[in-house]
Amino acid sequence: MRTIDEQPPGGKRRGRRPGGQDTRTALIAAAREVFSENGYDGATVRAIASRAGVDAAMVNHWFGGKDALFATAVLELPFDPAEVVSALLEGEVDTLGERIVRRFVTTWDATDGGSFPALIRSLASHDKAALALRNFLIENILNRVIDRIEADHPQLRAGLCASQLIGLGMVRYVAEFEPLSSAEIEWLATAVGPTMQRYLTGELELPRSN
Amino acid sequence: MRTIDEQPPGGKRRGRRPGGQDTRTALIAAAREVFSENGYDGATVRAIASRAGVDAAMVNHWFGGKDALFATAVLELPFDPAEVVSALLEGEVDTLGERIVRRFVTTWDATDGGSFPALIRSLASHDKAALALRNFLIENILNRVIDRIEADHPQLRAGLCASQLIGLGMVRYVAEFEPLSSAEIEWLATAVGPTMQRYLTGELELPRSN
Structure with a gap:
C-alpha cells in the first residue's frame, strides 16, 4: 500500500507533505509520466498517486477521477x-x-x-x-x-x-x-x-x- | 532571359545539360526552394526554371504549369x-x-x-x-x-x-x-x-x- 508519506522520485519536495495546489501540481506531473509510460488503460490512479507521493483519494478530490486527470494532465483539454x-x-x-x-x-x-x-x-x-x-x-x-x-x-x-x-x-x-x-x-x-x-x-x- | 544552358547553384550537374528525368528532378528541387522562399503567389515559373537551370518551357512540358508543379514538388499531392x-x-x-x-x-x-x-x-x-x-x-x-x-x-x-x-x-x-x-x-x-x-x-x- 502507498501512503501519503511516500516521497516522489527526484527529491524536490520542500520538506513537507504536499497540500493544496502542491498536491494538484504533483499529481499532474506524475500523471503525465505514468500515462505516457503505460497508456490510458494501463495507468492506475494508485500508481499515479504513488508517483506523486500522495494518497490515491487526492485524485478524486482534485480531479474527480482518472478520466478528468488524464484530460487535464496529458491532453490539457479545456473541459471535463x-x-x-x-x-x-x-x-x-x-x-x-x-x-x-x-x-x-x-x-x-x-x-x-x-x-x-x-x-x-x-x-x-x-x-x-x-x-x-x-x-x-x-x-x-x-x-x-x-x-x-x-x-x-x-x-x-x-x-x-x-x-x-x-x-x-x-x-x-x-x-x-x-x-x-x-x-x-x-x-x-x-x-x-x-x-x-x-x-x-x-x-x-x-x-x-x- | 534564362536559357537552357544556365546552371543550377551547387554545381552538382554531371557535365551535361539536364534532359528528361534529370530536368524533372531539377525542377522539383528548384520549385521546393523557390516556393518556400517566396510563397505560392510570389514564386514565378521563370524563377523556378532559372534556379533549375532549364528553360521555362520545361515547366509546362513536364508539369503542365505552376499549379501542378506546386502540387507535385511542394505538396507532394498524389493528383493534379x-x-x-x-x-x-x-x-x-x-x-x-x-x-x-x-x-x-x-x-x-x-x-x-x-x-x-x-x-x-x-x-x-x-x-x-x-x-x-x-x-x-x-x-x-x-x-x-x-x-x-x-x-x-x-x-x-x-x-x-x-x-x-x-x-x-x-x-x-x-x-x-x-x-x-x-x-x-x-x-x-x-x-x-x-x-x-x-x-x-x-x-x-x-x-x-x-
Whole structure:
C-alpha cells in the first residue's frame, strides 16, 4: 500500500507533505509520466498517486477521477469530458447535433484556439500517448453520447461525428480558412449542426456489402 | 532571359545539360526552394526554371504549369488539381458531393495513407509554405468547384467542404479510428456524400446577424 508519506522520485519536495495546489501540481506531473509510460488503460490512479507521493483519494478530490486527470494532465483539454457528456445528454436528442457543435466551438474558442493544434499534434504522433488519446476520446466522449442514442452502427456514427468535429477544428484553429475561422458560433451551429444530427440519428442508408 | 544552358547553384550537374528525368528532378528541387522562399503567389515559373537551370518551357512540358508543379514538388499531392477539378465538374451537380468523397478517398487510399499526414503537417506549420498551401487548396481546388455551382456564400461553402474532407482524412489516415479507417469507399461516399452535397448546394439557413 502507498501512503501519503511516500516521497516522489527526484527529491524536490520542500520538506513537507504536499497540500493544496502542491498536491494538484504533483499529481499532474506524475500523471503525465505514468500515462505516457503505460497508456490510458494501463495507468492506475494508485500508481499515479504513488508517483506523486500522495494518497490515491487526492485524485478524486482534485480531479474527480482518472478520466478528468488524464484530460487535464496529458491532453490539457479545456473541459471535463464527463461534465460535457452529461450536459449534452440532458437536452433533447433532436437538437444534439447543433448543441455539440456549439459546445465544441465555444470550448475551443475560449482557449483562443491555442489548445486545438496541440491536441492534433498528440493525435498525429505515434507513441503510446497518442493511442491513449484515441481510446480516451472514443471511449469517454463519443461512445458515451452514441450509446445513449441507441442508434444502429454506433462506432461508425462516432467516427463520422469525430471527422466533422476534427475537421471543423482544423479549419477554424489550424488552417484558419476564412470565413470559418472567424464565423460566429451560431453560424457554425446552423451550418454544421445538421451534419452532426444526421451522423447521430439519421438514416445512413449504407450499401449492403458491409 | 534564362536559357537552357544556365546552371543550377551547387554545381552538382554531371557535365551535361539536364534532359528528361534529370530536368524533372531539377525542377522539383528548384520549385521546393523557390516556393518556400517566396510563397505560392510570389514564386514565378521563370524563377523556378532559372534556379533549375532549364528553360521555362520545361515547366509546362513536364508539369503542365505552376499549379501542378506546386502540387507535385511542394505538396507532394498524389493528383493534379486541374485534372481533378475538371473531372468533378463534368458530372451532374446533384451527385457532386458523393463524387468528391469517392475521389478524395480513392486518391489518398492509393498512397496507402502515407501522404495525408504530410499534408496536415504542412497545413499546421506557420511558415510561408503553409500560407502557400492554404491559398493553393482554396484558390485552385475548392473555389473552382464552388464557382461553377454559383451558390450563395461560396467561401463559407468551400470552408465547410474543406472541414469535412480534412476531418475525414484525419480520422481515416491520421487518427485511424475504426471502422472509418478501413471502411469501403462506397460506405464513405454514402455516409459523407450527403454532407458534402448540402455544403455545396443545400439551403444553409444561416442566422441573419452575419
